[in-house]
Amino acid sequence: MANCDGVVFHTQIASIMEVLANAAVTEICKLVDDDYAVFRLEMSQSQKENRALRRKLQLLELKVSRERVLASRPNSVKIFDGYRGMARGEEHFTGGHRNFVKPAGLKPWRDDQPIAINEETGTSTQHVIVIEPADAEAVGPGASSLVKQEKTEGEEDPQHSRDIQTGAAAGVAPPVAVVDLATTPQPRTRPSITEVILKSETDTETHRLLHTGSDHGSDPERLLLGRLGCSPAPDSKYLLYENSSPRTVHSHQDSSDALETVNDLSRSYMTEMDPGIMPLVLETQTDLSRGDWNPYSSRVYSEGCLDKKGEVIVIDEVKVEGDAPLTCNADETPIWKGYSQGNTSDFLDCRDGLETSLDVAIHSPSHALRDPVSTSMAPSDSHGRVFFDQVFNSNDRARVQTQGGGATSGNSKEKRFLCMFCNKGFSCLQKVEIHQRVHTGENPFNCTQCEKRFSRQDHLKRHQRVHTGEKPFSCPQCEKRFSQAGDLKRHQRVHTGEKPFSCTQCHMRFALAGNLKMHLKVHEGERPFTCMHCGKKFSERSYLRTHQQKKHSSV
DNA sequence: CTGGGGACGGGGCCC
DNA sequence: GGGGCCCCGTCCCCA
Numbered sequence: 001m002a003n004c005d006g007v008v009f010h011t012q013i014a015s016i017m018e019v020l021a022n023a024a025v026t027e028i029c030k031l032v033d034d035d036y037a038v039f040r041l042e043m044s045q046s047q048k049e050n051r052a053l054r055r056k057l058q059l060l061e062l063k064v065s066r067e068r069v070l071a072s073r074p075n076s077v078k079i080f081d082g083y084r085g086m087a088r089g090e091e092h093f094t095g096g097h098r099n100f101v102k103p104a105g106l107k108p109w110r111d112d113q114p115i116a117i118n119e120e121t122g123t124s125t126q127h128v129i130v131i132e133p134a135d136a137e138a139v140g141p142g143a144s145s146l147v148k149q150e151k152t153e154g155e156e157d158p159q160h161s162r163d164i165q166t167g168a169a170a171g172v173a174p175p176v177a178v179v180d181l182a183t184t185p186q187p188r189t190r191p192s193i194t195e196v197i198l199k200s201e202t203d204t205e206t207h208r209l210l211h212t213g214s215d216h217g218s219d220p221e222r223l224l225l226g227r228l229g230c231s232p233a234p235d236s237k238y239l240l241y242e243n244s245s246p247r248t249v250h251s252h253q254d255s256s257d258a259l260e261t262v263n264d265l266s267r268s269y270m271t272e273m274d275p276g277i278m279p280l281v282l283e284t285q286t287d288l289s290r291g292d293w294n295p296y297s298s299r300v301y302s303e304g305c306l307d308k309k310g311e312v313i314v315i316d317e318v319k320v321e322g323d324a325p326l327t328c329n330a331d332e333t334p335i336w337k338g339y340s341q342g343n344t345s346d347f348l349d350c351r352d353g354l355e356t357s358l359d360v361a362i363h364s365p366s367h368a369l370r371d372p373v374s375t376s377m378a379p380s381d382s383h384g385r386v387f388f389d390q391v392f393n394s395n396d397r398a399r400v401q402t403q404g405g406g407a408t409s410g411n412s413k414e415k416r417f418l419c420m421f422c423n424k425g426f427s428c429l430q431k432v433e434i435h436q437r438v439h440t441g442e443n444p445f446n447c448t449q450c451e452k453r454f455s456r457q458d459h460l461k462r463h464q465r466v467h468t469g470e471k472p473f474s475c476p477q478c479e480k481r482f483s484q485a486g487d488l489k490r491h492q493r494v495h496t497g498e499k500p501f502s503c504t505q506c507h508m509r510f511a512l513a514g515n516l517k518m519h520l521k522v523h524e525g526e527r528p529f530t531c532m533h534c535g536k537k538f539s540e541r542s543y544l545r546t547h548q549q550k551k552h553s554s555v
Numbered sequence: 556c557t558g559g560g561g562a563c564g565g566g567g568c569c570c
Numbered sequence: 571g572g573g574g575c576c577c578c579g580t581c582c583c584c585a
Contacts, residue, residue, distance in 0.1 A: 431572095489578095494559075513580075514580070
């Protein structure tokens, strides 16, 4: 009986214990679940905040860049490549690769020329943008952040700073501080890559790569600065000939990938730069017909732009070019002389070793990256043409190259050189270079008297007759003189009565095509110009102007 | 409206 | 291959 009671007792104890245990487990599970839910909620909120901050920062920087360019260089050429963020006359961000390209000019470059001077404010424009990673802590203290530095000397961007501070307050430790390079010495031993480059602007140091190719021996100023830790390809024609103090490079990974790449050390890097192997490959060239635009370096934009797509926060950068306007007298060597058509891709190919470093993250604006030489070599444009993203969009752009029998336009001469934009064929390299300025808007020849720019030297020379008053073409009938032969020829129709342009509607004839064109509007009834005073419509602006002067001059 | 000139962009050819 | 020139077309402006 006693045994029976004992068994019952133990059974009851066991069941009670079981109930208690189950209750405890349930409680623990509940607590864990609750905490986990809270934790996840907090995590997702933090991530969301970080994303929003990052996006906001990018937008702000984009806006600032665009406004700055628009304000400072109304005539500048603007290349916008929404994705690849290329800006003319400055480095080209070809996806993961940072290829800083500038014209390999000769005389137009002067080392003593001012760097990136804002023409209005007189301040230089070193841009420093720091984009914080979303999960810098997760990546670790040594983790890199995507860095774009955008800093204007003497000009603090409060919003920018605020955003950065906000980012820090949100738990994102900024691995790289915004450094006022103008006022703050850099005692750190680990400056970011962009800081390195910025210092290259302000210091006397430059990272220059001499171009030694025999076929381009006339180009002594091909300066390259760029890919850190990347030695030139063995057959590269570029030599690092000036390299100063050792630099430590702090590169950064794309913050947007921080979570996914926490364990991907290949994307997080801190590269100690060995000065001996530091051929910063900023190809100091901007001409579209050369360098990374160049067909000969097609890999720059055909391959390089692809590998990090989606991983790089690209802040479109509009080139503020011509900070030191290129001045080219008629007898000066044009900047396009002596550039390399050759192994541009050689030094680009060295990216392989750096795929995980610079390629990923650096999106420094050109101003920050130019050295004095590259600054002054920025080509220019006088008509504010806006470039098109197609420039980078395909390997088709890499077509300007010798293609045997590749002529596309009828000519007895073999046109081996194809325009990378329109595929038109030209017989020699220079011709296609000049032609491509049609597409690029590059105007490297600057009139010293009126700052007008021209794409061709002969056009500049012709233009300068405007200033000199030279009119070498005189009409034998009336002694009237003209500055252009074509003007004389056209004028002579006055004497000959020739009217080669006839209206198909009324058979009126005109000596000038423009006059016929204007006349056609009479038939078309097209009157797009309306007088704001009386509502009368005119087919030509000049008609409207004349009308307003006559009828409404008192208004 | 028409006539005409100034200036410029671009292609092609020649030296 | 590079520079210069010729030529054509076009835009803009003015009388």
